[in-house]
Amino acid sequence: MQQLIRGRVLDFHADPQDTADNHRFWEDGAILVDDGRIVAVGDHAELTRDGLEEIDHRSHLILAGFIDPHIHFPQLQVIASWGAQLLDWLNTYTFPAEAEFADPAHATRMAGLFLDQLTAHGTTTAVAFCSSHKASAEALFSAAHDRDMAMVAGKVMMDRNAPAAVLDTPQQGHDDSAALIQAWHGKGRQRYAITPRFAITSSPEQMEAAGALARAHPDCHVQTHLSENVDEIEYTLSLYPKARDYLDIYEGYGLLSDKLLLGHSIHLEPREIARMAETGSHAVFCPTSNLFLGSGLFDADGLRAAGIVSGIATDVGGGTSWSMLQTLAEGYKILQMRGQKLHPLAAFHWATRGNALTLGMEAEIGTLAPGSAADLVVLDARATPAMALRMEKAETLAQELFILQIMGDDRAVAQTYVAGRPQKAG
Structure with missing residues (x-):
């Protein structure tokens, strides 16, 4: 059964240390999942349809696990x-x-x-x-x-x-x-x-x-x-x-x-x-x-x-x-x-696609490319009062990622999906 996972979606296709063209970001994005695999990723408006189950993670970030x-x-x-x-x-x-x-x-x-x-x-x-x-x-x-x-x-x-x-x-x-x-x-x-x-x-x-x-x-x-x-x-x-x-x-x-x-x-x-x-x-x-x-x-x-x-x-x-x-x-x-x-973009690339490249498994994990496993992490940069206070001054995606990197821990993980299935209760 297909489902649409909605949020602010970030996906890397290259190393930020190699090129400025390294990621795609959808402020109101979605990931279409079928049988544990990613079918499509893009703007929510383009992927939604009547009768499709949706899980809404706005305003959190969604990345490859x-x-x-x-x-x-x-x-x-x-x-x-x-x-x-x-x-x-x-x-x-x-x-x-x-x-x-x-x-x-x-x-x-x-x-x-x-x-x-x-x-x-x-x-x-x-x-x-x-x-x-x-x-x-x-x-x-x-x-x-x-x-x-x-x-x-x-x-x-x-x-x-x-x-x-x-x-x-x-x-x-x-x-x-x-x-x-x-x-x-x-x-x-x-x-x-x-x-x-x-x-x-x-x-x-x-x-x-x-x-x-x-x-x-x-x-x-x-x-x-x-x-x-x-x-x-x-x-x-x-x-x-x-x-x-x-x-x-x-x-x-x-x-x-x-x-x-x-x-x-x-x-x-x-x-x-x-x-x-x-x-x-x-x-x-x-x-x-x-x-x-x-x-x-x-x-x-x-x-x-x-x-x-x-x-x-x-x-x-x-x-x-x-x-x-x-x-x-x-x-x-x-x-x-x-x-x-x-750099925070390089850091999050490293923990996802970069580590997949290290393992030679980038066709399976580490990105949101169609055909990849629907292994996802949903991140909340306002997970603690201190993070929320700092986020009041964040103006860019990179600044938000750096707050997650320096101040985040398991409390900032709103949900984790393994093969399209949520792993955290609540």
């Missing part, structure tokens, strides 16, 4: 854990929490709550690290499939330098991942990401297994971490003494490609930047966790100038907010410290 390309499913109860840098934080908080996901009942309960948090904050697709337990990935894929929600996820492969309760073996990591790919990759809107956690927790034998999976399944994403923390880099290179640099470890096992998502990518060597650009590998900026764990300041402009397409992500639970609005706010501040600027 937010995309979060780096988040940890088992860490939803780890967020806001005090006082450590990366390696201590993993051992003190993260690994004990992830051990609980060996229990399918726990993983199933957490999967529903994880998706609830995403949609409450306007996020309609995420790229998620599960725990090392096959059951955790099965629970997340099953919950997302039931909601017709696009999810990219993978069971973490890790066979050393962590407690036994979160370790697999090279063979088990390979076999569990292969079975999950067979069961879930391409089922409905689900996609698999081959997931060696990072080089510290994967032996050379397990990295070989990850490379074998990537060769056997070239349409799967690969996700891992790179150069988040100075101590991490030093430890990693001590484990792989023949590597020229951190990226060379992943390169040696055949993981570099346009399907590779490298979380953080802060402290990069010139050779690493060049190879990432040459192979189409992607950096993923995680501003709130980079600040929270004291990791460093991402060089967005430098990577862009080198030809690297980067995503921007929450990284919950090292990240401190589920909100892509708050993620963009902290990203703005980090780039200020770098002497770089993040």
Whole structure:
């Protein structure tokens, strides 16, 4: 059954950092949806007709739903854990929490709550690290499939330098991942990401297994971490003494490609930047966790100038907010410290179409183009008294977006649609 979703509609078709012709905006716009897909977008007057169901979101903004390309499913109860840098934080908080996901009942309960948090904050697709337990990935894929929600996820492969309760073996990591790919990759809107956690927790034998999976399944994403923390880099290179640099470890096992998502990518060597650009590998900026764990300041402009397409992500639970609005706010501040600027139009492009481009999924998500999934976020720039007061002085769309970016959170998300279905009550 068709429905018309009405509001102030904003859609990006190009990157604002590349061209002034980057978006379309309809002050009284509408999106025609049929069976979870966008049929048309334009002026309300041109799309309305007698007998067509309408949902009226005026005077709110409607955009493509937010995309979060780096988040940890088992860490939803780890967020806001005090006082450590990366390696201590993993051992003190993260690994004990992830051990609980060996229990399918726990993983199933957490999967529903994880998706609830995403949609409450306007996020309609995420790229998620599960725990090392096959059951955790099965629970997340099953919950997302039931909601017709696009999810990219993978069971973490890790066979050393962590407690036994979160370790697999090279063979088990390979076999569990292969079975999950067979069961879930391409089922409905689900996609698999081959997931060696990072080089510290994967032996050379397990990295070989990850490379074998990537060769056997070239349409799967690969996700891992790179150069988040100075101590991490030093430890990693001590484990792989023949590597020229951190990226060379992943390169040696055949993981570099346009399907590779490298979380953080802060402290990069010139050779690493060049190879990432040459192979189409992607950096993923995680501003709130980079600040929270004291990791460093991402060089967005430098990577862009080198030809690297980067995503921007929450990284919950090292990240401190589920909100892509708050993620963009902290990203703005980090780039200020770098002497770089993040225009509000560029910010909202990044969280939607930009992240879709990073994933190679721009034909499915990230825009309001006909044929795309009807994954939408409805934003209220007057959601709080402070925002409403500030909005009294807003004169342009860009100013409104910046208020949402800096002052907004889940309260500014009036509604979220996944495949055309509303996710927030009320």
